[in-house]
Amino acid sequence: MNLPPLDARLRLIVSMVRRGRAAADVGTDHGKLIAHLVGTGRCPGGCATDIRPGPLSKARELVDALGLQDRVQVLLCDGLADVADHMAEDIVIAGMGGDTIVHIMESWPYSKGEDKHFLLQAMTKPEVLRSWLWQNGFEIREERCASQSGHFYSVMSVFYSGVVKQPAEVERYLGAIEDFSDPDAWAYGRKLLYQFEQKVAGMELAGQDASHWKELMEQINARMTPKEV
Ligand SMILES: C[S@@+](CC[C@H](N)C(=O)[O-])C[C@H]1O[C@@H](n2cnc3c(N)ncnc32)[C@H](O)[C@@H]1O
Known part of the structure; x- marks a missing residue:
């Protein structure tokens, strides 16, 4: 076929x-x-x-x-x-x-x-x-x-x-993605972080408080970082 x-x-x-x-x-x-x-x-x-x-x-x-x-x-x-x-x-x-x-x-x-x-x-x-x-x-x-x-x-x-x-909130963005040693999962997380970086930069330029989004970015980074055993 x-x-x-x-x-x-x-x-x-x-x-x-x-x-x-x-x-x-x-x-x-x-x-x-x-x-x-x-x-x-x-x-x-x-x-x-x-x-x-x-x-x-x-x-x-x-x-x-x-x-x-x-x-x-x-x-x-x-x-x-x-x-x-x-x-x-x-x-x-x-x-x-x-x-x-x-x-x-x-x-x-x-x-x-x-x-x-x-x-x-x-x-x-x-x-x-x-x-x-x-x-x-x-x-x-x-x-x-x-x-x-x-x-x-x-x-x-x-x-x-x-x-x-x-x-x-971090779960809403990363869902059930667990294995960030997978290059596609890693790239998905990096893209998300890039979008938040852009958002934070725009807010700070406009004199707005972006601390909520910065905290979320830290949580996303933490989820993506391999745990030490
Ligand atoms: C971008 S295409 C995706 C095609 C395919 N599912 C894929 O993932 O490659 C979106 C398709 O969903 C159809 N669509 C949008 N809303 C819909 C709905 N409520 N029920 C059924 N089809 C819908 C559109 O007509 C279009 O053909």
């Missing part, structure tokens, strides 16, 4: 999807992710959704060209609105803003099912997404990073546990 190549971000997501589970690719756009998940046999079948007809038709063309139309349903809808409970166990919501991902998860009545596994990758506001997850009883069991063309991404592996957590 002539599958299209995947970039590092999409390869990481594919590697975190459980084998043998029905997959959903929400906001599919090009359709490459669902094509790989089902085309390689990692998942027996699944569905791809998009809110816009244009991207969805690209995904449908790819699914048809690969002969996967019997195993992949292509759906025009907002998030998971037309996805029934039994249709999706491993659910990828990637390449969207943190607010949109929250909207999609809170609108689906089956998000808190114990067999549901979400792979979430927020292009913006990942800290908003993490806060919402923890405050609504979701557990970020693992978070891994990828980099591509100077951009840095994190992918969260999420299950519902029912345990509500009030995260410290």
Whole structure:
């Protein structure tokens, strides 16, 4: 099967999807992710959704060209609105803003099912997404990073546990990223620090008190520094 190549971000997501589970690719756009998940046999079948007809038709063309139309349903809808409970166990919501991902998860009545596994990758506001997850009883069991063309991404592996957590601010920004010896995780943390440096410099130039952000930067640095044993 002539599958299209995947970039590092999409390869990481594919590697975190459980084998043998029905997959959903929400906001599919090009359709490459669902094509790989089902085309390689990692998942027996699944569905791809998009809110816009244009991207969805690209995904449908790819699914048809690969002969996967019997195993992949292509759906025009907002998030998971037309996805029934039994249709999706491993659910990828990637390449969207943190607010949109929250909207999609809170609108689906089956998000808190114990067999549901979400792979979430927020292009913006990942800290908003993490806060919402923890405050609504979701557990970020693992978070891994990828980099591509100077951009840095994190992918969260999420299950519902029912345990509500009030995260410290540093956790909102670093989530469940633990292993900063991984070059992609290190680069993700450095990028965050650079953004805060810019913010602090701007505030100080404007004569504002930036001590809160400086304290947060110290906490991020401490999390990234290897512990002495
Ligand atoms: C930047 S693309 C990401 C494509 C792919 N998921 C990836 O990560 O490479 C975002 C896609 O999400 C779709 N989208 C945005 N909001 C959506 C929603 N509420 N429900 C479904 N699709 C949505 C857009 O139409 C677009 O095709």
